[in-house]
Amino acid sequence: xxxxxxxxxxxxxxxxxxVVVIGAGLAGLTAADALLRAGLEPLVLEARDRVGxxxxxxxxxxxxxxxxxxQWLAEGNARMGALAGRAGAALFRNHTGGTDLMEIAGRxxxxxxxLPPLNLPALLDVGLARLKLDRMVGSxxxxxxxxxxxxDWLDGHSVGEWLDxxxxxxxxxxxxxxxxxxLWGTAPDRINLLQALMYIGSxxxxxxxxxxxxxxxxxxxxxxxxxxxxxxxxxxxxxxxxVTELVRGNGTVEAVSAxxxxxARRAVVALAPQLADRISFEPRLPHDRAVALRSxxxxxxTKVSAVYSTPFWREHGLSGKALTSHGPLTxxxxxxxxxxxxxxxxxxxxxxxxARDLAALPAGERRQAVLGTLARLFGPEAGSPDLYFEKDWTxxxxxxxxxxxxxxxxxxxxxxxxxxxxxxxxxxxxxETVLKDYGGMEGAVAxxxxxxxxxxxxxxxxxxQPV
Numbered sequence: 001x002x003x004x005x006x007x008x009x010x011x012x013x014x015x016x017x018x019v020v021v022i023g024a025g026l027a028g029l030t031a032a033d034a035l036l037r038a039g040l041e042p043l044v045l046e047a048r049d050r051v052g053x054x055x056x057x058x059x060x061x062x063x064x065x066x067x068x069x070x071q072w073l074a075e076g077n078a079r080m081g082a083l084a085g086r087a088g089a090a091l092f093r094n095h096t097g098g099t100d101l102m103e104i105a106g107r108x109x110x111x112x113x114x115l116p117p118l119n120l121p122a123l124l125d126v127g128l129a130r131l132k133l134d135r136m137v138g139s140x141x142x143x144x145x146x147x148x149x150x151x152d153w154l155d156g157h158s159v160g161e162w163l164d165x166x167x168x169x170x171x172x173x174x175x176x177x178x179x180x181x182x183l184w185g186t187a188p189d190r191i192n193l194l195q196a197l198m199y200i201g202s203x204x205x206x207x208x209x210x211x212x213x214x215x216x217x218x219x220x221x222x223x224x225x226x227x228x229x230x231x232x233x234x235x236x237x238x239x240x241x242x243v244t245e246l247v248r249g250n251g252t253v254e255a256v257s258a259x260x261x262x263x264a265r266r267a268v269v270a271l272a273p274q275l276a277d278r279i280s281f282e283p284r285l286p287h288d289r290a291v292a293l294r295s296x297x298x299x300x301x302t303k304v305s306a307v308y309s310t311p312f313w314r315e316h317g318l319s320g321k322a323l324t325s326h327g328p329l330t331x332x333x334x335x336x337x338x339x340x341x342x343x344x345x346x347x348x349x350x351x352x353x354x355a356r357d358l359a360a361l362p363a364g365e366r367r368q369a370v371l372g373t374l375a376r377l378f379g380p381e382a383g384s385p386d387l388y389f390e391k392d393w394t395x396x397x398x399x400x401x402x403x404x405x406x407x408x409x410x411x412x413x414x415x416x417x418x419x420x421x422x423x424x425x426x427x428x429x430x431x432e433t434v435l436k437d438y439g440g441m442e443g444a445v446a447x448x449x450x451x452x453x454x455x456x457x458x459x460x461x462x463x464x465q466p467v
Contacts, residue, residue, distance in 0.1 A: 003051055003230045003237040017043035017236075019455055020255045020264040022243045022279075025053020026222075026441055027429040028270030029229035029237075030083070030448025031455075036233060038456055043264070044233060045257050047242035047398045051230040054399060055441070057221035058305075058389050064337050065221040066305040066345055068391035070403070070441050071335075072215040074203055077442035079449070080225075084218045087228035091216040095311075095334045098319035101377055103326055104178075105171050108377065114207075122171035129167050129176065134205045137197050143435045145198040146413050155412040159196050160189030174325050182323075182330045183209055185299020185351045185403055192407045195416070195438075202437055219337075222441060242398075245280045246426065251462075253425045265459060268451045270429040273405050273419065274298060275398065285423060292415035295408045296432055298401025300355040300394045304329075304348045304370050307387035311336045311344030313378050320346060320378075327373035328358045328366075346374060346382065359392050366390065404439025405432040420450070422458070427451045 003024070019035050021028045024046035032042040050056075056069035073080055073091065081091060100111040109117035118126065140148040148154065159180055167173045180188045184196070200206050218225065230237045238259050245256035246267060253267040269276050277293035284290070311334060313320050320334025328350045335347035348370065350358045358366055367388060375383030393402035407416050420433040429451035430444065437443035 003046075003233075003239055004235050015261065015263060017041050017262055017264045018459075019043070019266045019268060020045065020253065020262045021268045021270060022246075022255065023053065023270035023430070024048070024051040024226070024230060024237055024239075025270060025430075026055065026080075026226055026229075026444040027053075027431065027448040027451075028268065029226055029233070030445045031268045031270060031429050031452045032233055032236065032448075033229050034449055034452035035455060036236070038452070040456075040459075042233070042236055043262055044230075044237040045241040045243050045255060045259065045262065046237060046239050049239050051237065051239070052223040052226035053444075054393070054402060055221070055223040055226055056391060057223040060307050060343060060345075060387055063220075064343060065223075066307060066335065066347070066387075066389055067217075067221045067223070068303050068305065068389060069223065069393075071217055071222050073217070073441065074208070074215055074437075077216075077437065077440070079445040080222075080442045081216070083229075083445055084222075084225050087225045089224055089228075090219045092219060092338045094215050094217055095336060095338075096319055096321070098314055098317050100319050101322035101324075102175075103322065103324035103377065104174050106326065116175060118171050118175065119169075122169040122175070125167055125169040125172035126175060129163070129172070130206050132166060133197070133200065137201045137205065140194070140197040140201055142198055142201040145194050145435065146417060148194070148197070151194060151413070154194035154197065155192065156410050157193045158189045158409055159191040159193050160187065162193055163188055175323070178323055178325050178330050179210055181352045181354075182349055184406065185301040185355070185401065186406055187352050190406065192409055192412060194412045195407045198412075198435060199438055243279055245282065247282045248424050248426065251425075266425045266427060266455045268427045268429055268455065270448065270451070272296075272298060272399070272430060273415075273432055274400060276428075276430075281426075288414060289418060289421075289423060292411075292418055295411040295415035296405030296419075297408075298394070298399065299403060299406050300352055301402040302350040302355045302358055302390060302392045302394070303402075304350070304391075305335065305387075305389045306346045306348070306371065306374060306382070306385035307389075308344040308346075308381070308385050311342075312381050313344070313346075316379070318378065322377045324373065324377065327376070328354050328369045329373045330354065332374065332377065343386075346378070346385075348374065355392065355394055359395060420447070422454060425458075427454050
């Protein structure tokens with residue numbers, strides 16, 4: 001059995017299921033897989049014409065793919081690694097050998113070693129800022145950031161405000177602005193400081209976020225894992241079935257979608273918060289939960305892949321990694337598959353306002369702007385790839401941005417804290433409903449496992465209640 005598309009307008013989904021799961025990303029598929037293995041009948045409703053959510057791959061020949069969505073596994077991402085193993089996909093370490101590039105203050109510089117190639121005042125400034133950040137990170141419990149000393153103050157301020165008070169040099173501020181914007185998909189003045197410290201804490205320290213040297217990738221791409229999960233669920237996954245309404249009844253919940261109405265004993269909403277907010281709930285969600293869903297808008301990001309016959313930059317001693325404060329891109333990485341003879345792939349990111357500015361251009365001008373930046377960094381050869389792919393996640397109606405929901409200033413005490421709490425028969429999954437590994441593939445898998453366990457416990461309790 002395979003995931004079923006709505007080939008006929010007005011096609012009707014099955015009327016009954018034990019659990020209806022809304023969203024066929026890693027969170028929803030993990031939850032459905034766990035429920036099926038526990039003996040229940042899940043039904044997954046997915047708005048897109050594909051599974052995988054914020055993971056997405058495109059084939060480039062000979063079984064290789066480029067990844068246009070989530071792809072990297074950080075150190076300690078055991079759940080996602082184990083799931084990839086179940087899907088028959090090996091992990092491999094990202095290529096990092098060679099010299100990195102940095103374009104700051106209008107000049108391209110080569111970085112040899114761990115220290116960024118900044119002038120001495122800026123280097124000291126950035127080093128001190130990193131030490132201060134890591135010291136603050138150490139005081140924030142990752143799974144309960146609201147318990148941190150001065151949590152209210154941290155929640156009420158942005159990273160941009162913190163940088164204003166702690167980074168004095170122009171080059172240092174330029175570099176840290178690029179780093180934060182790349183990692184969060186928005187400008188530092190929109191990043192909740194408490195959330196940022198929690199997020200950094202998931203990896204241990206700030207430098208772990210800015211390197212790919214300790215990160216793994218999945219052979220065949222992360223989207224392969226989602227496709228494998230969906231294949232195991234077969235026709236229990238319905239595509240092109242956006243849910244518009246969830247109605248709680250007497251011991252049931254009914255989902256209204258483009259594929260008809262589905263009645264179940266429980267529901268799992270496995271969507272980004274701002275997408276869940278588009279669903280009409282009857283009766284209405286509690287006011288605080290409705291506000292919470294609206295308090296985590298997505299960042300903005302366009303991800304680009306340029307494919308070449310070989311990773312030619314390695315021949316020039318370059319790693320393929322670059323950070324730049326000029327042009328539509330901010331960060332570039334070598335994204336080639338392992339093995340001799342594999343095509344060379346550069347993956348690049350245009351985050352925040354740069355993503356929106358890039359999206360406003362015609363397709364030809366977008367490509368020219370991106371390839372112009374790659375050519376400036378890596379030489380003329382980078383301006384003429386064999387294949388070119390771009391994914392504007394902000395314009396995707398079923399993502400509306402990337403990489404994850406960004407808590408508004410002051411939202412960590414309320415919005416983020418309550419997102420995982422069930423409301424009657426409705427349970428919640430998605431990478432924004434976890435704190436450790438927030439926003440990533442590991443967090444998505446963890447949230448799906450947690451939601452499935454909650455459903456199983458609730459249904460077991462119902463059966464055991466005395467008549």
